[in-house]
Amino acid sequence: xxxxxxxxxxxxxxxxxxxxxxxxxxxxxxxxxxxxxxxxxxxxxxxxxxxxxxxxxxxxxxxxxxxxxxxxxxxxxxxxxxxxxxxxxxxxxxxxxxxxxxxxxxxxxxxxxxxxxxxxxxxxxxxxxxxxxxxxxx
Numbered sequence: 001x002x003x004x005x006x007x008x009x010x011x012x013x014x015x016x017x018x019x020x021x022x023x024x025x026x027x028x029x030x031x032x033x034x035x036x037x038x039x040x041x042x043x044x045x046x047x048x049x050x051x052x053x054x055x056x057x058x059x060x061x062x063x064x065x066x067x068x069x070x071x072x073x074x075x076x077x078x079x080x081x082x083x084x085x086x087x088x089x090x091x092x093x094x095x096x097x098x099x100x101x102x103x104x105x106x107x108x109x110x111x112x113x114x115x116x117x118x119x120x121x122x123x124x125x126x127x128x129x130x131x132x133x134x135x136x137x138x
Contacts (some may be wrong), residue, residue, distance in 0.1 A: 002102040002137035072126030104135040
């Protein structure tokens with residue numbers, strides 16, 4: 001049975017970010033479920049936010065537009081570290097030739113990047129919106 005496109009895309013994003021040396025030089029990890037101490041010995045981490053799928057199929061083609069929010073959390077003074085991470089995530093994902101095993105990734109792109117103060121005044125929050133067009137396996 002083929003892997004669901006949404007789950008396979010999340011794993012691809014996770015693996016791509018976790019194996020990216022510049023991202024991991026700044027971030028303690030990439031988390032689906034954030035642990036109690038996500039920062040460890042660093043000042044930032046990356047986590048998955050909400051995701052959704054919009055149908056994009058045509059005759060005889062089952063496809064969807066998959067959108068993931070990737071969040072950056074930084075406790076470094078100022079917004080520079082969060083901006084660096086957001087830009088590194090963009091570089092790692094935007095229009096890259098990434099491959100799914102069970103489903104066909106037509107395109108992956110970063111639609112927008114945003115950095116802003118969190119409700120906690122000691123944290124800067126970054127958001128990266130990633131959209132992928134995927135032809136889903138039957």
